[in-house]
Amino acid sequence: MSRNRHPLFMPLILVGGLIFGFGLAYSHMARPEIVLDFLQFDDFGLPFVMFGAAIVSGIAFAVMPRIRDSAPLTGDKYGRRLKPFDRNVLIGGGIFGVGWGLSGICPGAAYASLGIGNVTILWAVVGMFAGAYLQGVWRSKRAAADMAPAGAD
Amino acid sequence: MLAELAAPGQVVPAEPFPNGISRYAIGGLLVGLGAVVIYLGTGIAAGASTFLESTLSYVSDQSRFKQYRASRDWRIVFTLGIVLGAAVYAVFWQGGTWTTDVQPWRLLVGGVLVGIGTRIGKGCTSGHGVCGVGSASRTSIVGVITFLTVAIVTAQIVAALGVSP
Numbered sequence: 206m207s208r209n210r211h212p213l214f215m216p217l218i219l220v221g222g223l224i225f226g227f228g229l230a231y232s233h234m235a236r237p238e239i240v241l242d243f244l245q246f247d248d249f250g251l252p253f254v255m256f257g258a259a260i261v262s263g264i265a266f267a268v269m270p271r272i273r274d275s276a277p278l279t280g281d282k283y284g285r286r287l288k289p290f291d292r293n294v295l296i297g298g299g300i301f302g303v304g305w306g307l308s309g310i311c312p313g314a315a316y317a318s319l320g321i322g323n324v325t326i327l328w329a330v331v332g333m334f335a336g337a338y339l340q341g342v343w344r345s346k347r348a349a350a351d352m353a354p355a356g357a358d
Numbered sequence: 359m360l361a362e363l364a365a366p367g368q369v370v371p372a373e374p375f376p377n378g379i380s381r382y383a384i385g386g387l388l389v390g391l392g393a394v395v396i397y398l399g400t401g402i403a404a405g406a407s408t409f410l411e412s413t414l415s416y417v418s419d420q421s422r423f424k425q426y427r428a429s430r431d432w433r434i435v436f437t438l439g440i441v442l443g444a445a446v447y448a449v450f451w452q453g454g455t456w457t458t459d460v461q462p463w464r465l466l467v468g469g470v471l472v473g474i475g476t477r478i479g480k481g482c483t484s485g486h487g488v489c490g491v492g493s494a495s496r497t498s499i500v501g502v503i504t505f506l507t508v509a510i511v512t513a514q515i516v517a518a519l520g521v522s523p
Contacts, residue, residue: 210472214495216430217399222439225392228449229440232385233496235379238458238523239371244513250372254386255487255502264491265397267467276401285493286403288480290500297479298501300471302508307360307516308468311483312476313406315469316437320444328462332469333476340474341422348421351393 211278229317233235236318237309238327244306255340381423393488396436403493405485406440407432407476459523464516479505 232254245253270283285358288294305311308331310318318326371416375382396404411428412433427432448455476482479501481490486505490498 206509214400215432215435218396219394219439219442220395220433221399221404222436223392224388224395224444225436226439226440226443226445226456227447228385228388228390228443229390229485230385230444231388231451232382234385234389235444236456237458237465239377240419241460241517243518246510247378247400250377250379250382253375253379253382253436254389255381255448255483256491257386258390258393258488259385259491262397262403262488263493263494265394265506266403266489266493267485269398270493276397276399278399279401281401283397283401284403285495286485286489286498287495288490288494288497290497293478294480294497294501295504296473297477299473299475299479299508301479301482302505303512304468304475305483305505306468306509306512306514307471307484307511308464309474310465310468311406312410313440313482313484314438316409317444318458319447320441321452322445323457325462326458327466329464329469329472331469332466333407333410334414336473336475337407337472337477338414338418339470340477341411341414341418342421344478345420345422 214278217278218246225313226320227316229252229314230321234314234317235321235323237314237329240305240311240314278282388485389488390492391485393492397489403485403489404436405481405489406437407472407482407485409437411477412474461521461523462520473507 224228229235234254240251242248263327267287275282308329312333315326393404396402411423412430415423415427415430481501486498486501492504
């Protein structure tokens, strides 16, 4: 990614973000109340939005690798979003779930919420950065400890 | 909201989509389309939570954040796009600004847990939920089931304790 980028790279990212954010706002997922309504089974909109979006992206993930080798703006190979499974997926997912259930916010929806004028959401944005920082410091220290000879393991 | 409090045992609402179904269908298609536009041009399956760590790499030299330096500039542009896209909705469809009634302490504490959890768990509702599930990734499907289940239980407990809004 550090090599010279195509001049349309950033404009395309911006357009993709615009559509993504518009969709989050249009679907009312940028409103924590609507998310909490789903989590309390009062409105089944959220799974409709999330799985609807997954089906749309899924079509691209399934089709593109078959008709083209690489993306025009980066030259990167078309692939799927596959991450290795380990305990962290469950631990992190559990912590995220508690936070999501308490606040009704998740990262993308929080940014979109700011866009619809919800200044109160800045509490959540500040919280997310603080949380990401805390885990980053902790994991950086742990990684350094793992590198040291005679590790604690 | 009062009606729900009166019947806490009620699981299936009388109206599954009290706000209508079209906003969820159209909104979901657009969220997916936004991810597809980026994927078609760049091959990137974008998520929204990595922005938190990649942006921290500007102000912190912790080794954990350094791995995101290469992508931190476009992740800011992506996030800016999300904010602007939502602002376009607010101006032309919503007809003004909207603010939440959810209490600040819930947003702050929830936000901290979301920041920790999405980063340890390798993704959020867009990374795992949209791009990962769209990729039929088992890791993402397990991740989504985990955070969805825990979030439902948490929200039910919070509501049962009478915390509102």
